[in-house]
Amino acid sequence: MTDKLHLDARLEAALSFARQDAPAADIGTDHGYIPVALVQRGISPFVIASDVNEGPLDAARRNAERYGVRKKIATCLADGLSGLPLAENGVRDIYICGMGGELIASILTASPYVRDPDVRLILQPMTMQPELRRYLAGAGFTILDEKLCRDSGHIYCVILAVFDGIVRCSSPLEALLGPGNLARGAAEPLFIPYLRRAAEQTEKKRLGRERGGLPTDEENNLLASLRATAEKEGFAI
Secondary structure (H helix, E strand, C coil): CCCCCCCCHHHHHHHCCCCCCCCEEEECCCCCHHHHHHHHCCCCCCEEEEECCHHHHHHHHHHHHHCCCHHHEEEEECCCCCCCCCCCCCCCEEEEEEEEHHHHHHHHHCCHHHHCCCCEEEEEEEECHHHHHHHHHHCCEEEEEEEEEEECCEEEEEEEEEECCCCCCCCHHHHHHCHHHHHHHHHCCCHHHHHHHHHHHHHHHHHHHHHCCCCCHHHHHHHHHHHHHHHHCCCCC
16 A cells, blocks of 8 residues: 655645646655655646755655655756756646745746746745745736745745736835735734744844944834734734
8 A cells, every 4th residue: 555645734835726637846856745745646647856966856756656656756857947848748837845035036037937827836935035025026927825834833935926927016015924915814823923923023133233223214114014914903013
């Protein structure tokens, strides 16, 4: 009997945006958990698992064998999206999870393929979420949805984006919290701790700039917006 793969909350949140029957690619696949889960659950008929190092690809191959899905997963040594057989395999969903926001942005910048409106991006930045959201807005991508999850004591956000060619300007509040999260507000149970953490980080940055004799207008304005958002949702920070 083939083992069933169980994902952590962070990767489950990423898979919540999967489209049924869409061929997919997982960039920076690490152990290949996303590709294995997509195939094993009957979501994707074929998945490309890519990484810049051979070690993670070896782990991905072993897991594909262990979970009985090796024939439907192709492992590729690649830097980002360059050189991957995306069009040949009709890849429609692209996962880039567990990287910094700036690295994700650089991978997207280098790939014309992601500017196909039929291609969806499932992005999970470990750091620099505001920078990634600003990049998406300015590069013609729209954020369709976002999902918060808690894993090992940390709150992560998964972003679902698609290219529509419309250049936008994210407000500091939208870049920090995300338009999808702001739209749901406290209806999402993790929104309150997510907002509080954002306020703590902004206050820390403000104090650091103040001690260094630097202007703090941007941080003060953002803190005011965070407090107003919290008040609107019925709680204080």
